[in-house]
Amino acid sequence: MEHQQTCSSVDIAEADEKLEKVKHAIEQFKLMKGALIPVLHEVQDIYGFLPEPVLQVVSEELNLPLSEIYGVASFYHFFSLTPKGEHVIHVCMGTACYIKGAQAVLDRLSTELKVPVQGTTEDNKFTLEATRCLGACGLAPVMTIGEKVHGRLVPNAVPKIINEYK
Amino acid sequence: MKLLTDLDAIRTLTQSRLDNRRITGASGESITFRSVMVCGGTGCTSSDSNTIIAALEQEISSHGIESQVEVVRTGCFGLCELGPVVIVYPEGIFYSRVEVKDIPALVEQHLLNGKPYDKKIYEKTRHGEEILSFEETDFYKKQVRIALRNCGTIDPEVIDEYIASDGYKALAQVLTTMSREQVIDTVKQSGLRGRGGGGFLTGLKWEFAAKQNKQQKYVICNADEGDPGAFMDRSILEGNPHSVIEAMAIAGYAIGANQGFIYVRAEYPIAVQRFTKALDQAREYGLLGDDIFGTGFTFNIDVRLGAGAFVCGEETALIHSIEGHRGMPTPKPPFPAVEGLWGMPTIINNVETLANIAQIILNGAEWYASIGTEKSKGTKVFALGGKVVNTGLVEVPMGITLREVIFEIGGGIPGGKKFKAVQTGGPSGGCLTEEHLDCTIDFDTLTSLGSMMGSGGMIIMDEDTCMVDVARFYLDFTRDESCGKCTPCRIGTKRLLEMLDKITDGKGTMEDLENLEQLSLQIKNASLCALGQTAPNPVLSTIKYFRDEYMAHITDSKCPAGVCKSLISYEIDAELCRGCSLCARKCPSDAISGKVKEPYVIDKATCIKCGVCFDVCKFKAVAIV
Numbered sequence: 031m032e033h034q035q036t037c038s039s040v041d042i043a044e045a046d047e048k049l050e051k052v053k054h055a056i057e058q059f060k061l062m063k064g065a066l067i068p069v070l071h072e073v074q075d076i077y078g079f080l081p082e083p084v085l086q087v088v089s090e091e092l093n094l095p096l097s098e099i100y101g102v103a104s105f106y107h108f109f110s111l112t113p114k115g116e117h118v119i120h121v122c123m124g125t126a127c128y129i130k131g132a133q134a135v136l137d138r139l140s141t142e143l144k145v146p147v148q149g150t151t152e153d154n155k156f157t158l159e160a161t162r163c164l165g166a167c168g169l170a171p172v173m174t175i176g177e178k179v180h181g182r183l184v185p186n187a188v189p190k191i192i193n194e195y196k
Numbered sequence: 197m198k199l200l201t202d203l204d205a206i207r208t209l210t211q212s213r214l215d216n217r218r219i220t221g222a223s224g225e226s227i228t229f230r231s232v233m234v235c236g237g238t239g240c241t242s243s244d245s246n247t248i249i250a251a252l253e254q255e256i257s258s259h260g261i262e263s264q265v266e267v268v269r270t271g272c273f274g275l276c277e278l279g280p281v282v283i284v285y286p287e288g289i290f291y292s293r294v295e296v297k298d299i300p301a302l303v304e305q306h307l308l309n310g311k312p313y314d315k316k317i318y319e320k321t322r323h324g325e326e327i328l329s330f331e332e333t334d335f336y337k338k339q340v341r342i343a344l345r346n347c348g349t350i351d352p353e354v355i356d357e358y359i360a361s362d363g364y365k366a367l368a369q370v371l372t373t374m375s376r377e378q379v380i381d382t383v384k385q386s387g388l389r390g391r392g393g394g395g396f397l398t399g400l401k402w403e404f405a406a407k408q409n410k411q412q413k414y415v416i417c418n419a420d421e422g423d424p425g426a427f428m429d430r431s432i433l434e435g436n437p438h439s440v441i442e443a444m445a446i447a448g449y450a451i452g453a454n455q456g457f458i459y460v461r462a463e464y465p466i467a468v469q470r471f472t473k474a475l476d477q478a479r480e481y482g483l484l485g486d487d488i489f490g491t492g493f494t495f496n497i498d499v500r501l502g503a504g505a506f507v508c509g510e511e512t513a514l515i516h517s518i519e520g521h522r523g524m525p526t527p528k529p530p531f532p533a534v535e536g537l538w539g540m541p542t543i544i545n546n547v548e549t550l551a552n553i554a555q556i557i558l559n560g561a562e563w564y565a566s567i568g569t570e571k572s573k574g575t576k577v578f579a580l581g582g583k584v585v586n587t588g589l590v591e592v593p594m595g596i597t598l599r600e601v602i603f604e605i606g607g608g609i610p611g612g613k614k615f616k617a618v619q620t621g622g623p624s625g626g627c628l629t630e631e632h633l634d635c636t637i638d639f640d641t642l643t644s645l646g647s648m649m650g651s652g653g654m655i656i657m658d659e660d661t662c663m664v665d666v667a668r669f670y671l672d673f674t675r676d677e678s679c680g681k682c683t684p685c686r687i688g689t690k691r692l693l694e695m696l697d698k699i700t701d702g703k704g705t706m707e708d709l710e711n712l713e714q715l716s717l718q719i720k721n722a723s724l725c726a727l728g729q730t731a732p733n734p735v736l737s738t739i740k741y742f743r744d745e746y747m748a749h750i751t752d753s754k755c756p757a758g759v760c761k762s763l764i765s766y767e768i769d770a771e772l773c774r775g776c777s778l779c780a781r782k783c784p785s786d787a788i789s790g791k792v793k794e795p796y797v798i799d800k801a802t803c804i805k806c807g808v809c810f811d812v813c814k815f816k817a818v819a820i821v
Contacts, residue, residue, distance in 0.1 A: 063519070063520070063538065064500075064518050064519045064520035065520060066520040067500070067501070067503060067517065067520055068500070068501070070503070071462065071501055071503070101522055102520070102521065102522055105505065105522040105523065105679075106503030106504050106505050106523075107503070107504035107505065108462050108463070108502075108503035108504035109503055109504075123424070124424035124425045125423075125424050125425030125581065125582065125619070125622070125653065125655045125669070125670075126425040126579075126581030126582050126587070126655060127425075128669055129581075129582040129583060129655060129657060129661055129666075130582065130583070134807055134811075137806060137807075138806070138808070138811075141784050141806060141808070161463075162422075162424050162463070162504065162506075163423075163424040163425055163426070163427070164238075164463070165238045165239070165427045165430050165463070165464065166238055166239045166242045166276075167239070167276065167425060167427060167579060167581040167587055168239040168275075168276025168277045168278075168279055168587045168588055169239060169242055169243060169276070169279070170581065170582075170587070172242070179242035179243070181242060181243065184811065185807065185808065185811045186811050186812060
């Protein structure tokens, strides 16, 4: 019980800290024309996605209706309205990677992780995403897990790579 | 604030550093100083070039030879396929796929004892016993580097090195000796056309904006490189960011703007970081800000991050995105040069276009116009990718043939496979065939063949690529990226994709083929912006040049390239199968059965065609039929 309490107070402190960061970012951009998208980038940087309660704060601070913010956030692929798993896997589906067999790598990941593309595994460990060109065409087919780039992939390499993150 | 004399002083001071990074023909022990250039582009950074730099520095310091060697992290050398790439001057030795474990031997043999480290020397530079410099290889011989100038020879994070390489000289010349009209005339006469895909004359665009009588005008650099499979702009921002800053300031002077924006993809973290750093340095030197060179000219640049929308490459959509809205295009006219960002006259130039500007000012319009063809002047950077030996970045003069780029510079098709098609222009372009290989690369020829120059993606396809599937791939992309504003594009691309799905699924009819063509033409004619107007190009060009493949899918239910899953099945060749049971163990749908040491069999009814058996079989016993 006592342990739980500590955890929750840590959580609250962390939540406060994040919200402070958001408010600081808003302050920084507030007077700038076209502030919304830079603010959304900051929020996503801080939380990993765009949580609705935080967007409400953005709405109040920037004096923009939430509907407009939702319109912008949902328009751009880069922004996510749902939380991601611990490790986000981006499989490059740019043309160079596609021609070199990225689909087979993506399919294999989907089979191995038992999760559809754009989905998150039940244990919240992995989110599998197909993404636009990562720009490492020389290493095609390519995927990134977090910051780490894995290149020159073949489907058979998938299980071993995933195991490194389990 | 730096004055012209300060820049000259920096040049004198830094010049010797750049002089060391030249091939001199010297070799062995006569060399007293070496420059080790390590590629720090995204491709090589992905394969750990940063760790290699750290290892090099540590090893060099442990031998105590810091005064005889410099290690420089540069922009992209172009040959991404061989990354991480390391080049050592003055010999011009090219090392490929260097690993951290190579570093001690490389340092000891080459940097300490003057003998190239044999193990990682790029194969194509071997000429009998002799080792050629990288410039003598087929990959580099035919290239002309104007936009990619400095990529690979300077440290992009050190402004002094850019200045020493004639950097900010063009800006100084423009501000102190040229009128606005003279600048615009020079750019017009050079014949430079927009490198983002449109091919509009850059000088003319500037002239339109210059003529507008408004207090506030804007310069935007479009770095929202959207073509999946192209990375020219990213490499310029990573390897030579100051060239873009300098050009934006020149453009600002020419049209009468004091504010610039660069709209760059958030997915390019290294490019964003290097460009931001370059901006800080330029501000610190007074090359941006108020009263540049004491001439009274003021210019600032801000960074805006894109958020992953292909349509934002379209000028009006990009403007709306900077304004903080959904990136949806609006009809033209009014053109941005008249009414752009926040209603003010705005020019939007692509990164590569801008990277040419300073060189045009310094060397003159005639010099630039002497390169290329009658209507397409200068050079073009291409990102070579797909089924080609030398994947990477190349800059070639306009008017070179596709064959020269693919087979001479690109090294042809790997694995002895047969060339099938080359795709230029990304999702807006088309596929060309073997019969077009001797056609020249210029704006008008590519368009007349049903493809387009585009921004510079060049994807090579071999016999294992299904052209119907390629068309489906691009339509899947454009359908996803359609902003949804106009009906022909929003619904049209979806219907096209459905028909292509049907055909690749083996359920297509001749009527579908006819409808594909008809609807494609309707979408081209009726869409609001270039995204919709060009989205059907991959369909039309593949139907035009690869109609037989569509027919095979429709009438014979066959995918000749063996790609479309519904039209293929997997079988185990009983003679090749050793009965190792690996495929059966790996099969996710338990479709493979048999006894150990006897041939296994795939049950086609249960098989989900995932291809795992094909991948895992060590005896090549699983075949696609």
